[in-house]
Structures are given as C-alpha cells and as structure tokens.
Amino acid sequence: MNFFKYWLAYLDYLQIEKNASKLTIQSYEKDIANFFEFLTSENLQSLNDVDYSIIRTYLTTLYDKDLSKRSINRHISTLRSFYKFLLREQMVLENPFVHLHLPKTAHTIPDFVYxxxxxxxxxxxxxxxxxxxxxxxxxxxxxxxxxxxxxxxxxxxxxxxxxxxxxxxxxxxxxxxxxxxxxxxxxxxxxxxxxxxxxxxxxxxxxxxxxxxxxxxxxxxxxxxxxxxxxxxxxxxxxxxxxxxxxxxxxxxxxxxxxxxxxxxxxxxxxxxxxxxxxxxxxxxxxxxxxxxxxxxxxxx
Structure with a gap:
C-alpha cells in the first residue's frame, strides 16, 4: 500500500497548523519514512493493521540498530503525534502508540565552557x-x-x-x-x-x-x-x-x-x-x- 498520502496530509498539518520549522519537519519525515519501510517489510497493507504487538516489534528493530534511548523516544513521540493527527482526521480507527511506555532517559548535564x-x-x-x-x-x-x-x-x-x-x-x-x-x-x-x-x-x-x-x-x-x-x-x-x-x-x-x-x-x-x-x-x-x-x-x- 502507498503510505505517502498520509505523510503529505501530515506535512500540511505541520506546515500550516503547527508552523513547524524546516529541521523539525525533516526529523519527522525521517522517522515516519523509517516506520513506513518497516510496515512494508512486514507486508502490512494498512495503518489500521498496526497494533500493540506490531509496535513492540518495531521497537525491537530500533533497539537492534543500537540507537540511544533518546533517539528511540524521539521516534516513538513522532509516531504517536502522527497517529494522533490521523485519528483526528478519521484516517485511522485508533492510536496504537497511546499505551506504549517510552524508555526512561538519563538526565544529562549540558556540556559547557568555563x-x-x-x-x-x-x-x-x-x-x-x-x-x-x-x-x-x-x-x-x-x-x-x-x-x-x-x-x-x-x-x-x-x-x-x-x-x-x-x-x-x-x-x-x-x-x-x-x-x-x-x-x-x-x-x-x-x-x-x-x-x-x-x-x-x-x-x-x-x-x-x-x-x-x-x-x-x-x-x-x-x-x-x-x-x-x-x-x-x-x-x-x-x-x-x-x-x-x-x-x-x-x-x-x-x-x-x-x-x-x-x-x-x-x-x-x-x-x-x-x-x-x-x-x-x-x-x-x-x-x-x-x-x-x-x-x-x-x-x-
């Protein structure tokens, strides 16, 4: 299935309603494109086919890439917001990311120069x-x-x-x-x-x-x-x-x-x-x- 139309709809939302910066949009696009590639590899035909078990599998693939907890949290937050928008627009029936708990990240002290x-x-x-x-x-x-x-x-x-x-x-x-x-x-x-x-x-x-x-x-x-x-x-x-x-x-x-x-x-x-x-x-x-x-x-x- 072609998932591109969902991204185009979300892109309009980010640009027009959220007035998101260019860098933010590029980051969202990268995370969502990565998710779409995963769905294609799993032979999923619809975003409504994504359930909690699929999300757990996707989360495992992110861990297998040795991504930091912060990067994984960003991925999940992006997709949670994406599905929230799709649910609002009645393009999906539910947001499967709502019940997913993000991994805790350590609070790092910003590095600075004396x-x-x-x-x-x-x-x-x-x-x-x-x-x-x-x-x-x-x-x-x-x-x-x-x-x-x-x-x-x-x-x-x-x-x-x-x-x-x-x-x-x-x-x-x-x-x-x-x-x-x-x-x-x-x-x-x-x-x-x-x-x-x-x-x-x-x-x-x-x-x-x-x-x-x-x-x-x-x-x-x-x-x-x-x-x-x-x-x-x-x-x-x-x-x-x-x-x-x-x-x-x-x-x-x-x-x-x-x-x-x-x-x-x-x-x-x-x-x-x-x-x-x-x-x-x-x-x-x-x-x-x-x-x-x-x-x-x-x-x-």
Missing part, C-alpha cells in the same frame, strides 16, 4: 585579518546571545539594532524574539560589518543581506560555522571540543551562575517550556567552590 576557557579562545583570534574580524564577531554573537547556530546563519543586517543593542531572531516554529547583545559583540559586529564584510563580497557572490558570509561572499551555513570554530580551537591549542550548541549551553550556564532569573533565560533562549531551561540549573565547580569558601566556617583560617 568563562576562563571562553576568554582564552576569544583572545586567541587574530583580529587583524579580514576573516579574523568575521570569526570574532561570530563567536561573540553565539556566546553573547545564546542563539542557535541555525538562527545565527539566518541573521540579516536589517535585524540588528545597534542603538538598543538587540537582534531580532527567528527561532523554532518561525517564532521571533528580541535578544540583547553586549558591548563586546557590539564592537566586534560593527568592526566586521564596516571593515571585513564588504571585502568578502565579490561580483559572483550573492550575500542577500545575510550578516555572516563565507570566504566567497555567500551566506555562511551551520556546517561552515562549525568548521570555523573547530579551526579556531585547533589554532588556539585548546584541548576542548567546542561546538556552536556548547556556546549556547555556556551562555545559559554563565547567566544563571551570575544570578540571572530562570524565566529571563528561558525567554532569551527561546524555549517554549521552562523545563527545557531548567537543565541549566546545575551547579558548576566554580559556584560550589565559591559557596563553600564563603559559607563554611572552616573554609578559611
């Missing part, structure tokens, strides 16, 4: 070169605003307000939010836009008003920014693995460590739910040491 390490990386960048001015601006924006790398590459010149020191960011689900940036990012951005960005533009390039450009004058991609950060870390001889999302983790962690309100950090990060922000309330080694030295009567002579 403030001293971040300062070391920023100070290692040669800002006298054209690309150096761009690279310091990229890092100051990522670390100074906490935006996702996907949000960073979509920034355009008209979305920067240097008077108020804010940028207008389009996040997940095309939701917009204003994010402030500090003096370091302000200085780095102005220097890049004035002295470096014009030199990157060539007759063949198509900058399209995007803020960050590659060496050929075209808009930078998320992969391009990851490669830039990897090279900067290598040149700085820092024994750390730093990626764009780690800078976002560091942004949130350092704000909370210095007394920022959790709700404010939630808004800055563009999280829909507070629970997504609460993962950053872990205690760092620095805070533990400072609290101990300040509070314990036997910490200092």
């Amino acid at each position: 403030q001293e390490e971040m300062k070391m990386l920023l100070e290692s960048i040669d800002q006298s070169t054209m690309l150096g001015k761009r690279n310091i601006a990229i890092l100051e924006v990522l670390y100074g605003t906490g935006v996702r790398v996907s949000e960073c590459v979509q920034l355009t010149l008209d979305r920067i307000d240097f008077d108020l020191q804010t940028i207008l960011v389009t996040g997940k689900g095309n939701k917009e939010r204003y994010v402030p940036f500090g003096d370091y990012a302000n200085q780095a951005l102005q220097l890049y836009i004035k002295e470096s960005r014009p030199l990157l533009i060539t007759e063949k390039s198509q900058p399209q008003n995007f803020l960050f450009l590659n060496a050929r004058g075209n808009p930078l991609t998320a992969r391009g920014i990851r490669l830039i950060i990897n090279k900067l870390v290598e040149e700085a001889a820092i024994t750390l693995h730093i990626h764009p999302h780690k800078l976002r983790h560091s942004f949130a962690t350092h704000l909370l460590d210095n007394g920022a309100d959790l709700r404010a950090v939630q808004e800055l990060l563009g999280h829909s739910h507070l629970s997504s922000t609460q993962i950053y309330t872990h205690v760092t080694k620095d805070r533990l040491r400072n609290v101990y030295k300040t509070a314990h009567p036997r910490a200092k002579r």
Whole structure:
C-alpha cells in the first residue's frame, strides 16, 4: 500500500497548523519514512493493521540498530503525534502508540565552557585579518546571545539594532524574539560589518543581506560555522571540543551562575517550556567552590 498520502496530509498539518520549522519537519519525515519501510517489510497493507504487538516489534528493530534511548523516544513521540493527527482526521480507527511506555532517559548535564576557557579562545583570534574580524564577531554573537547556530546563519543586517543593542531572531516554529547583545559583540559586529564584510563580497557572490558570509561572499551555513570554530580551537591549542550548541549551553550556564532569573533565560533562549531551561540549573565547580569558601566556617583560617 502507498503510505505517502498520509505523510503529505501530515506535512500540511505541520506546515500550516503547527508552523513547524524546516529541521523539525525533516526529523519527522525521517522517522515516519523509517516506520513506513518497516510496515512494508512486514507486508502490512494498512495503518489500521498496526497494533500493540506490531509496535513492540518495531521497537525491537530500533533497539537492534543500537540507537540511544533518546533517539528511540524521539521516534516513538513522532509516531504517536502522527497517529494522533490521523485519528483526528478519521484516517485511522485508533492510536496504537497511546499505551506504549517510552524508555526512561538519563538526565544529562549540558556540556559547557568555563568563562576562563571562553576568554582564552576569544583572545586567541587574530583580529587583524579580514576573516579574523568575521570569526570574532561570530563567536561573540553565539556566546553573547545564546542563539542557535541555525538562527545565527539566518541573521540579516536589517535585524540588528545597534542603538538598543538587540537582534531580532527567528527561532523554532518561525517564532521571533528580541535578544540583547553586549558591548563586546557590539564592537566586534560593527568592526566586521564596516571593515571585513564588504571585502568578502565579490561580483559572483550573492550575500542577500545575510550578516555572516563565507570566504566567497555567500551566506555562511551551520556546517561552515562549525568548521570555523573547530579551526579556531585547533589554532588556539585548546584541548576542548567546542561546538556552536556548547556556546549556547555556556551562555545559559554563565547567566544563571551570575544570578540571572530562570524565566529571563528561558525567554532569551527561546524555549517554549521552562523545563527545557531548567537543565541549566546545575551547579558548576566554580559556584560550589565559591559557596563553600564563603559559607563554611572552616573554609578559611
């Protein structure tokens, strides 16, 4: 049976009603396509043929692929939402995923960079070169605003307000939010836009008003920014693995460590739910040491 029509109907729902981001839709499409391949291999002719035993078999195939519990949970959550939509549209008779319990996942503490390490990386960048001015601006924006790398590459010149020191960011689900940036990012951005960005533009390039450009004058991609950060870390001889999302983790962690309100950090990060922000309330080694030295009567002579 051709299951493609069900995906097309769900795709319209995701795009029109849910206003889901491109990355979310791609993730859903991959999970549902994987499920459809399984149904075909099992010679199932209808989505109504899927019952609890079939789901358990599918779950076993996911485990056999050595997927993490988090990935398996994502697969099941996608399919549960998919069937919920199909049930609403009366395209199936029931949602067989309702009674399936997801495997428990361990709560991992977000990996972040300490403030001293971040300062070391920023100070290692040669800002006298054209690309150096761009690279310091990229890092100051990522670390100074906490935006996702996907949000960073979509920034355009008209979305920067240097008077108020804010940028207008389009996040997940095309939701917009204003994010402030500090003096370091302000200085780095102005220097890049004035002295470096014009030199990157060539007759063949198509900058399209995007803020960050590659060496050929075209808009930078998320992969391009990851490669830039990897090279900067290598040149700085820092024994750390730093990626764009780690800078976002560091942004949130350092704000909370210095007394920022959790709700404010939630808004800055563009999280829909507070629970997504609460993962950053872990205690760092620095805070533990400072609290101990300040509070314990036997910490200092």
